[in-house]
Amino acid sequence: MGGMTTDIKLIDEKGLRLDGRRPDEMRPLRIEAGVLKRADGSAYVEWGLNKVMAAVYGPRECHPRHLQNPERALVQCIYNMASFSVDDRKRPGPDRRSHEISKIIAEALTHVVFTEYFPRTSIDVYIEVLQANAGTRCAGLTAASVALADAGVPMRDLVASCAAGKVADTVVLDLGKEEDNFGQADIPVGFVPRTNEIVLLQMDGDLTNDEFTKGVNMAVGACKKVYEVQRDALKRRYSARAADEGVPGPAEEKREVA
Ligand code: CDP
Numbered sequence: 715m716g717g718m719t720t721d722i723k724l725i726d727e728k729g730l731r732l733d734g735r736r737p738d739e740m741r742p743l744r745i746e747a748g749v750l751k752r753a754d755g756s757a758y759v760e761w762g763l764n765k766v767m768a769a770v771y772g773p774r775e776c777h778p779r780h781l782q783n784p785e786r787a788l789v790q791c792i793y794n795m796a797s798f799s800v801d802d803r804k805r806p807g808p809d810r811r812s813h814e815i816s817k818i819i820a821e822a823l824t825h826v827v828f829t830e831y832f833p834r835t836s837i838d839v840y841i842e843v844l845q846a847n848a849g850t851r852c853a854g855l856t857a858a859s860v861a862l863a864d865a866g867v868p869m870r871d872l873v874a875s876c877a878a879g880k881v882a883d884t885v886v887l888d889l890g891k892e893e894d895n896f897g898q899a900d901i902p903v904g905f906v907p908r909t910n911e912i913v914l915l916q917m918d919g920d921l922t923n924d925e926f927t928k929g930v931n932m933a934v935g936a937c938k939k940v941y942e943v944q945r946d947a948l949k950r951r952y953s954a955r956a957a958d959e960g961v962p963g964p965a966e967e968k969r970e971v972a
Contacts, residue, residue, distance in 0.1 A: 755865025763847035768857035776836035871908035878929035
């Protein structure tokens, strides 16, 4: 980000990006909830070329015990990028970047979870990036909040996330890998639609005030679309579970009322 130079034209004469997207266009997003049998909740996200899995355990006894809070649950997150997720093999294990991402995602999720309902416990969120192509913290946060809902953890709302940024002097949505490497700025945003709050905001690179405002507005607009995809995934999950258990799902309930 900002600094690396390239001969690649990130935006062509028609105003289109390397993968043919318009500046305000997001990469295709697909979410599936409840994909792991042994986790309390889980979600799988494919977002462009990103592939991310999230698993949730808890609320359960908090370890290490000195982290227990007698008044609320602790939301803990571990973000991990698989060695095979990037072009140059990533050295396994935690590093500064994964610590940072784990921390900001845990903080964003803490804002929406009713932590006061579960004193002394821990809600553990694991994010595994299987394939990375820029925007993995947004994909990870998006997946994690669906996994929390799938686990039945009470929340004010889901957190939806998307980044905006600047490439070739243009404010764009949802940067791809080359745009992240050779672009001028990246602003990941985590947004809570029901309360209209931003719970994650970072900025890498340089932007004017106007560009920053435009970028954040663009990212918030995209988060509202991400939110719809998250809700659809949870509705499908609920219907499938209800069908398994012989309980009428939302579709049947509606039919019965009519
Ligand atoms: O993934 P995100 O955009 O949230 O975080 P980043 O630190 O801005 O990383 C951008 C991208 O760089 C990642 O999604 C990966 O595709 C790539 N990357 C990599 O190739 N090797 C690393 N050790 C870290 C990141």
